[in-house]
Amino acid sequence: MVVVVGLALTAACGAGSAGTVTAGAGSSAPAAAAPTTATPPGPSVTVTPSTATSVAPATQTASRTPSASPSRTTSAPARRTTRWNEPTTFLALPVVRGRALAGMVVVLDPGHQIGNSRHLAKVNRLVNAGNGIRKACNTTGTQTNGGYPESKIAMRIALAAKKRLEAQGAKVVLTRPREDVALWGPCIDARGRVGNGVDADAVVSIHADGAPATARGFHVIRPASVKGWTDDIAKPSKRLAIAVHDALVDAGQRPATYIGSHDGYDVRSDLGTLNWSDQPIVMIELGNMRSARDAAMLTDPTWQDGVAAAAITAGVVDFLG
Numbered sequence: 001m002v003v004v005v006g007l008a009l010t011a012a013c014g015a016g017s018a019g020t021v022t023a024g025a026g027s028s029a030p031a032a033a034a035p036t037t038a039t040p041p042g043p044s045v046t047v048t049p050s051t052a053t054s055v056a057p058a059t060q061t062a063s064r065t066p067s068a069s070p071s072r073t074t075s076a077p078a079r080r081t082t083r084w085n086e087p088t089t090f091l092a093l094p095v096v097r098g099r100a101l102a103g104m105v106v107v108l109d110p111g112h113q114i115g116n117s118r119h120l121a122k123v124n125r126l127v128n129a130g131n132g133i134r135k136a137c138n139t140t141g142t143q144t145n146g147g148y149p150e151s152k153i154a155m156r157i158a159l160a161a162k163k164r165l166e167a168q169g170a171k172v173v174l175t176r177p178r179e180d181v182a183l184w185g186p187c188i189d190a191r192g193r194v195g196n197g198v199d200a201d202a203v204v205s206i207h208a209d210g211a212p213a214t215a216r217g218f219h220v221i222r223p224a225s226v227k228g229w230t231d232d233i234a235k236p237s238k239r240l241a242i243a244v245h246d247a248l249v250d251a252g253q254r255p256a257t258y259i260g261s262h263d264g265y266d267v268r269s270d271l272g273t274l275n276w277s278d279q280p281i282v283m284i285e286l287g288n289m290r291s292a293r294d295a296a297m298l299t300d301p302t303w304q305d306g307v308a309a310a311a312i313t314a315g316v317v318d319f320l321g
């Protein structure tokens, strides 16, 4: 059990509308593997992190095909679940160099900041979240049952994606410079405006969720069309959402069925980060940190770079290409 004293932790990721809860809440979930209906990892695709980066992406889905069995008459979703990454089977995609993003500006917003918990008065201050809503400047984010913070995952993936996007010629701007216990914020409204100041071609906000332990998978949140706020970016943001969503699926990631449209998408009109953007923007919840199996992937450095960052990059390239 994780016991955190003196911290306010969000029950869910900061994208959630719930307020903060006191320390320890939500940290008593058992660490045992979450029950799942998914089939076990396929034996033919086990790859250790040390060799993962040398594996060509094209081999990934092909080798993931389940062996023929008498149950092949089952429905399509049952077959599809066999393709999803599991902690011991994911393949890391190599860095691709090219000029697909030459001249493009991409903003990456690593959610939260590790120092937020030390500056709660500032972080809890209400700000204009757009669309007539006031919300806390920021939150501490969520964490795994083992205490790995969301902000750290978000930053590691953002830095890895920055390298990959730069390898494709993009200029990449981060909304916060580093994971630093001495720093806090920025607030959600400021995060949402970063892309406006640099005329970003795409903005990706990176988070991981804090849902019930049995929930799994990623979801991509795009802004609803709100007159005067996001009506100008709703359509391109939807295209960006589809591009990133599909890149994550292609990388073997499981769309969340516990939230939104139950297929890895959600649409929100209450998120300051999305509402303040004048550029195409999505927020990704890359998995559920309270699921032991999702957490095992989310905290794996090879997955962070070779799957998450690689898929974000592929999605942005698809959107801007």
Ligand SMILES: [Zn+2]
Residues within 6 Å of the ligand: 013, 014, 015, 111, 112, 141, 142, 150, 207, 208
């Ligand atoms: Zn978050």
